[in-house]
Amino acid sequence: MFLDLVKKRRSTRKYLSDPVPREMIEQCIEAATYAPTACNTQSWRFIVVEGDLKRELVEKSLGGFIVPNRFAVGAPVIVVIATDMNLVTHRIGGKLKGIDYHLIDAGIAGEHFVLQATELGLGTCWIGWFDKKAVKRLLGLPAGWDVPAMLTVGYPAEEQTEKSRKRIDEVVEFKGSEKQ
Ligand SMILES: Cc1cc2nc3c(=O)[nH]c(=O)nc-3n(C[C@H](O)[C@H](O)[C@H](O)COP(=O)(O)O)c2cc1C
Structure with missing residues (x-):
């Protein structure tokens, strides 16, 4: 059941140090590419970083005083989600409507990736606190590209504990319906 996967x-x-087979990463990326995007621009790139470059990425973008994110060095793979900000549709839409479409696109695609990874028995973690400039410089991203987030990927080294979530009635509002 889909909800079981989401809860898992x-x-x-x-992470364990075991390498993640490339086919698994490709399957996760395939899942990500089926995410919807504003105007179907599909303007993301998933940069799969491993080995010494991954260590350099962590050192340069996740070092400093935010020590908790150094855990990323223990993940065999880091996937950098990059999005093209040069698109006219996104620029105009963003200005007129005040909505960051590229961030929504990246978020949905990233979660598709993460859920597929879960189904394959892989662990992941979203990373949203990092030195963006350092990532762009290290990976040689072209001008006008953004990096909304990164994902760590690997086999989990420990059992996951129960997570706390808000109750549905705390987060939902039904309006205009007959049922009370
Ligand atoms: C956009 C975003 C950014 C995040 N950034 C970080 C991060 O920089 N470091 C980290 O350890 N976890 C990060 N997380 C993970 C959250 O802390 C985590 O999802 C939350 O505590 C709920 O726990 P769960 O994912 O186990 O359900 C991020 C999650 C999201 C969605």
Whole structure:
């Protein structure tokens, strides 16, 4: 059941050193490419970083005083989600409507990736606190590209604990319906 998969996903911050087969990463990326995007622009790139470059990425973008994110060095793979900000549709739409379409696109695609990874028995963690400039410089991203987030990926090294979530009635509002 889909809801079981969704509930199974947890942020994993401790990983085994076992390498992640490339086919698994490709399957996760395939799932990500089926995410909807504003105007179907599909303007993301998923940069799969491993080995020494991954260590450099962590050192340069996740070092500093935010020590908790250094856990990323223990993940065999880091996937950098990059999006093209040069698109006219996104620029005009963003200005007129005040909505950051590229961030929504990246978020949906990233979660598709993460849920597919969960189904494959992989652990992941969203990383949203990092030095964006350092990532762009290290990976040589072209001008006008943004990096909304990164994902750590690998086999979990520990059992996940129960997660706390708000109750449905705390987060939902039904309006205009007959039922009370
Ligand atoms: C946009 C975003 C950014 C996040 N950034 C970080 C981060 O920089 N470091 C980290 O350890 N976890 C990060 N997380 C993971 C959250 O802390 C985590 O999803 C939340 O605590 C709920 O736990 P769960 O994912 O296990 O359900 C981020 C999650 C999201 C969605």
